[in-house]
Amino acid sequence: MDQTPLCRRNPSRFCRQLFFDRLVRILSCGSGFVSLATLAAIFAFLAILSLPLFTQGQWGQILSWTWRPYQGFYGILPMAAGSLALSVFAFALAYPLGLGVCLFVCSPRGGLMRRLTLSVVTFMTAIPTVVYGFVSVFLLVPLLRKAMGGSGPSLLAAALTLALLILPTIVLFLHGAMRDTEKRTRLTSASLGFSPLQALLLVVLPGSAAGLRTAAIMGYCRALSDTLIPLMLAGNAPQFPASVFDSVRTLTAHIALVVATDNSSPAFHSLFACGLILFGVSLAVQAAVRKGPSRAMGDRRLAMLSFLAARPACRVLVLGWSAVSVAVVLGAVGSLLAFLLARSLPVLDLHLFFGDTPVLAAVFGREPVWDGLFAACAGTVALVALASLMAIPIGMGGGIALSLYLRGPWARALRFSANALAGVPSIVMGLFGFSLVIFLRHTVAPEANTSLLLSALCIALLVLPYTINATAQSLETLPEELRLLGPSLGMTSWQSLRRILLPAASRGILGGVVLSMGRAAEDTAVILLTGVVAQGGLPRGLFDKFEALPFTIYYLAAQYQSEHDLNKGFGAALTLLVLTALLFCIARALQARMEKEWKH
Amino acid sequence: MKRFLHCAAAVLAVFFLMCGMAGADMLQQFAGQKGKIDIAGGTAHIPVMNEAAKRIMTANPDIRITVEGGGTGVGVQKAGEGLVDIGNTGRALSGDEVAKYGLVSFPFAVDGVTVVLNPANSVSALTSAQVQDIFAGKITNWKDVGGADAAITLYTRDEASGTREVFWGKLLKKGAIADKANVVASNGAMKVAVSQDAQGIGYMSIGFVDAAVKAPLLDGAEPSQDNAKSGAYKIARMLYMNTKGEPQGLTKLFIDYVTGPECTEIISKAGYIPLR
Numbered sequence: 001m002d003q004t005p006l007c008r009r010n011p012s013r014f015c016r017q018l019f020f021d022r023l024v025r026i027l028s029c030g031s032g033f034v035s036l037a038t039l040a041a042i043f044a045f046l047a048i049l050s051l052p053l054f055t056q057g058q059w060g061q062i063l064s065w066t067w068r069p070y071q072g073f074y075g076i077l078p079m080a081a082g083s084l085a086l087s088v089f090a091f092a093l094a095y096p097l098g099l100g101v102c103l104f105v106c107s108p109r110g111g112l113m114r115r116l117t118l119s120v121v122t123f124m125t126a127i128p129t130v131v132y133g134f135v136s137v138f139l140l141v142p143l144l145r146k147a148m149g150g151s152g153p154s155l156l157a158a159a160l161t162l163a164l165l166i167l168p169t170i171v172l173f174l175h176g177a178m179r180d181t182e183k184r185t186r187l188t189s190a191s192l193g194f195s196p197l198q199a200l201l202l203v204v205l206p207g208s209a210a211g212l213r214t215a216a217i218m219g220y221c222r223a224l225s226d227t228l229i230p231l232m233l234a235g236n237a238p239q240f241p242a243s244v245f246d247s248v249r250t251l252t253a254h255i256a257l258v259v260a261t262d263n264s265s266p267a268f269h270s271l272f273a274c275g276l277i278l279f280g281v282s283l284a285v286q287a288a289v290r291k292g293p294s295r296a297m298g299d300r301r302l303a304m305l306s307f308l309a310a311r312p313a314c315r316v317l318v319l320g321w322s323a324v325s326v327a328v329v330l331g332a333v334g335s336l337l338a339f340l341l342a343r344s345l346p347v348l349d350l351h352l353f354f355g356d357t358p359v360l361a362a363v364f365g366r367e368p369v370w371d372g373l374f375a376a377c378a379g380t381v382a383l384v385a386l387a388s389l390m391a392i393p394i395g396m397g398g399g400i401a402l403s404l405y406l407r408g409p410w411a412r413a414l415r416f417s418a419n420a421l422a423g424v425p426s427i428v429m430g431l432f433g434f435s436l437v438i439f440l441r442h443t444v445a446p447e448a449n450t451s452l453l454l455s456a457l458c459i460a461l462l463v464l465p466y467t468i469n470a471t472a473q474s475l476e477t478l479p480e481e482l483r484l485l486g487p488s489l490g491m492t493s494w495q496s497l498r499r500i501l502l503p504a505a506s507r508g509i510l511g512g513v514v515l516s517m518g519r520a521a522e523d524t525a526v527i528l529l530t531g532v533v534a535q536g537g538l539p540r541g542l543f544d545k546f547e548a549l550p551f552t553i554y555y556l557a558a559q560y561q562s563e564h565d566l567n568k569g570f571g572a573a574l575t576l577l578v579l580t581a582l583l584f585c586i587a588r589a590l591q592a593r594m595e596k597e598w599k600h
Numbered sequence: 601m602k603r604f605l606h607c608a609a610a611v612l613a614v615f616f617l618m619c620g621m622a623g624a625d626m627l628q629q630f631a632g633q634k635g636k637i638d639i640a641g642g643t644a645h646i647p648v649m650n651e652a653a654k655r656i657m658t659a660n661p662d663i664r665i666t667v668e669g670g671g672t673g674v675g676v677q678k679a680g681e682g683l684v685d686i687g688n689t690g691r692a693l694s695g696d697e698v699a700k701y702g703l704v705s706f707p708f709a710v711d712g713v714t715v716v717l718n719p720a721n722s723v724s725a726l727t728s729a730q731v732q733d734i735f736a737g738k739i740t741n742w743k744d745v746g747g748a749d750a751a752i753t754l755y756t757r758d759e760a761s762g763t764r765e766v767f768w769g770k771l772l773k774k775g776a777i778a779d780k781a782n783v784v785a786s787n788g789a790m791k792v793a794v795s796q797d798a799q800g801i802g803y804m805s806i807g808f809v810d811a812a813v814k815a816p817l818l819d820g821a822e823p824s825q826d827n828a829k830s831g832a833y834k835i836a837r838m839l840y841m842n843t844k845g846e847p848q849g850l851t852k853l854f855i856d857y858v859t860g861p862e863c864t865e866i867i868s869k870a871g872y873i874p875l876r
Contacts, residue, residue, distance in 0.1 A: 066779070069759050070768065078779070142796070151753035151797050153782060236758075236783035247782045257785065260674035260760045262700075263681065267759070368657050441681065449683055533638075535650050536666030537657065545638055545666045559788030 021494040025405055031397030035468060036417040038461050042424065042432045046279055049435055050272035062270050067238035069267045076270055078238045080277065082248035085241050086155060086230060087223040090162035094219060098170035100325025103318065106178050106204065108196045117326055124168040124333060126584035128522030130550045131573045133232040134557045136161040139339045148245060151235065156244040158234035162223050164332055170219035177211020178204050201309040206297040214289055221285045225278065225425030227252040227525040232557060251278055252427045259431065259529055263438060275428045282423035286416060344570035352571040368537045373572050375537050379546035380521055382539055386456035387520045391464050392513055399471020404493065422465035430529035433458035450531035453542040458526045463516035470512015474505040477598055511591035518583035522576065524550040549576045626862040627659040635850045636664040641675020641688035642762055643786035644711060644805040645839055647870040652858055663850065669786050673760025679703060679842050685851045687842045690762025702845055707838040708859045709872035712806040712828030713767045716813040720798045723747040725817040731771060734801060737778030742799065754781035755793050755802035763787060766837045767803045807871030825873045839872065
């Protein structure tokens with residue numbers, strides 16, 4: 001038998017395959033390290049720009065309780081306290097509710113209701129932050145004002161809305177962990193003669209202690225990093241909140257409010273200190289999730305759980321709580337959607353999108369559209385397309401590198417950077433983009449400006465971790481036989497990847513990609529600082545400023561000047577919701593088919 | 601009779617045509633131009649900028665004008681850094697700002713800044729001293745200034761606001777503004793906030809005042825643009841456009857248009873008094 005087949009018979013082809021193999025390896029590893037480099041660059045920018053505070057000895061000023069830049073007080077502690085108060089409050093509301101919902105979803109009773117609850121909670125992840133904020137401004141704030149008096153925008157209003165925002169994160173993490181534990185322990189519990197509720201409380205819940213903690217950390221992190229809800233609902237007074245009816249300002253909202261100041265003033269530099277705090281917290285959270293010991297639950301908690309499981313009254317309490325939380329969550333989401341639909345459906349027509357301009361002329365850009373959402377829709381579509389164009393190849397490359405090529409410390413570093421990048425608050429990413437432009441203008445590119453391209457770049461960096469993780473996860477879901485098939489047939493790793501692994505994992509990867517497109521469409525905080533405008537018509541090039549749907553919603557919520565403006569806001573909110581929900585449903589369907597195909 | 605109608609119609613048509621031509625005079629200078637103008641800054645300016653942009657872009661679709669708000673601070677920062685072509689400010693530039701960035705100012709309208717209340721509030725006149733005490737947080741209940749027994753909610757603007765700077769400098773005499781005041785980001789947002797809060801008090805450009813809010817007499821003077829121009833109402837300022845260095849090309853045309861005769865109608869309609 002011929003011992004050296006391919007190389008002799010067709011050397012050029014073989015060499016080309018080898019070359020491809022190397023090239024793909026290098027490219028994917030290289031793109032993997034984009035996320036690492038981004039993380040380093042963000043840190044460098046924040047550190048360098050807050051450095052003047054240290055060198056000029058203003059550090060003491062920054063760490064004070066008064067923010068009055070017009071009198072020379074630049075204390076950011078009230079904002080840090082505001083962030084802490086709001087996130088803790090929202091978390092304290094959301095976690096018990098999330099636990100209740102999860103107990104209900106995991107309990108064996110109520111099949112249809114259970115599935116409905118789970119799909120509603122899953123759907124909630126598709127609702128854009130700015131839509132939550134918008135509806136709360138017109139539904140929750142007037143209600144609170146009527147019921148409790150006071151000014152309306154307050155810690156309470158923001159915390160209630162924020163709790164709703166972070167609830168799905170908590171429930172989905174918890175549910176994932178508890179479902180796995182339940183599968184593992186089903187037979188054990190059954191053989192011990194536990195009732196389903198006893199099994200849930202005594203086996204599944206203690207068995208998913210790590211999941212409980214991850215859910216808590218992820219939920220809290222989401223509450224801390226949100227910008228739009230505090231900006232729209234918390235009142236933004238730079239004070240230490242004395243009660244829940246007081247107005248507060250969070251670090252994230254503070255950055256959005258103050259970024260427009262003289263670039264050499266202490267106020268400007270103090271923003272980077274705020275950014276540094278938020279960045280540090282998100283890094284610390286990632287570290288905590290990764291390396292925290294997966295310790296089992298303590299004796300005292302176990303005792304409490306068995307106490308709960310043993311006594312009928314307590315069982316009723318647990319069941320009651322889970323029923324109450326399901327009712328609260330479904331009621332809140334239902335009223336939110338009902339209100340949005342009731343206000344937006346009557347105004348939904350072509351006029352809402354095109355104003356008085358003929359539709360065809362507007363679509364082909366022959367006539368500008370006044371009074372319509374067309375330019376904002378076009379801007380959002382352009383932004384999502386451009387960001388996907390940048391994020392998808394790099395993210396897929398990173399994911400491939402992570403699951404196939406990298407091992408050991410490099411893989412750990414890449415995984416850590418992707419997760420940490422996913423935790424970076426989007427306002428910090430916006431701040432990074434803005435300072436990048438200032439930096440470029442003062443150094444190599446004096447023509448650099450905030451623009452569609454910059455926004456797309458920042459959004460791409462923001463959604464990059466989602467594509468990396470989706471690709472890596474999809475490839476890792478594939479059965480071991482499939483991974484070995486290529487090498488066993490003598491394929492190079494590139495051939496194996498292209499002919500076997502990628503086609504098999506394509507649905508999962510595509511799902512992740514579409515999900516990240518939804519994320520790109522809804523983000524407001526990044527574009528707020530990197531080139532969005534209130535009026536501007538269709539963008540004509542990469543370096544133009546642009547309109548976008550989420551910003552239009554945010555802008556109109558605060559400053560509608562007429563009933564028509566308000567209707568436009570509701571119409572925009574519904575349009576954005578439909579867009580993200582559509583992307584979300586496509587992504588779910590793709591991922592579900594992928595799971596069905598390869599998971600046994 | 602029919603002939604008379606035809607004549608009348610023809611005369612009317614000629615009349616409107618001439619009006620249209622006279623109106624399009626300044627706009628004709630934009631013919632054949634191409635390019636973009638980015639505008640940012642003062643939120644009081646936005647209605648004027650939007651309307652001017654709309655007319656120019658309708659007359660010549662090859663020109664693209666983007667308008668964003670942010671406040672006076674944004675106008676100074678972005679025009680100074682060269683991020684936009686025109687930075688609007690609701691106050692005169694400080695010497696530092698001119699020296700640091702080389703900005704050139706073009707005032708185009710007079711505007712007053714007034715205290716605003718919710719229309720449901722029974723208070724209809726305030727003195728400067730009362731307003732200072734209210735914003736400093738010394739007076740916290742409406743009954744102390746002749747209103748109902750209800751807690752006062754303060755609304756102020758962020759530090760980038762020119763309206764805030766004028767109000768703080770001229771009416772509050774650079775006194776304190778209580779930290780508990782809610783912060784809103786534009787004149788439009790101030791109107792919405794105060795119109796929804798029965799106990800609210802805020803301040804904004806007189807140009808934005810309409811039925812949704814109430815402007816109380818200040819020291820007996822009625823806050824109106826006419827009084828602001830005549831000097832009977834003291835809390836007044838001019839609205840400026842600023843460019844980095846002397847404006848060129850399209851930017852210069854735009855500034856000429858806004859400060860020119862044709863825009864006076866737009867400015868008056870937005871609620872300001874044109875300088876011209």
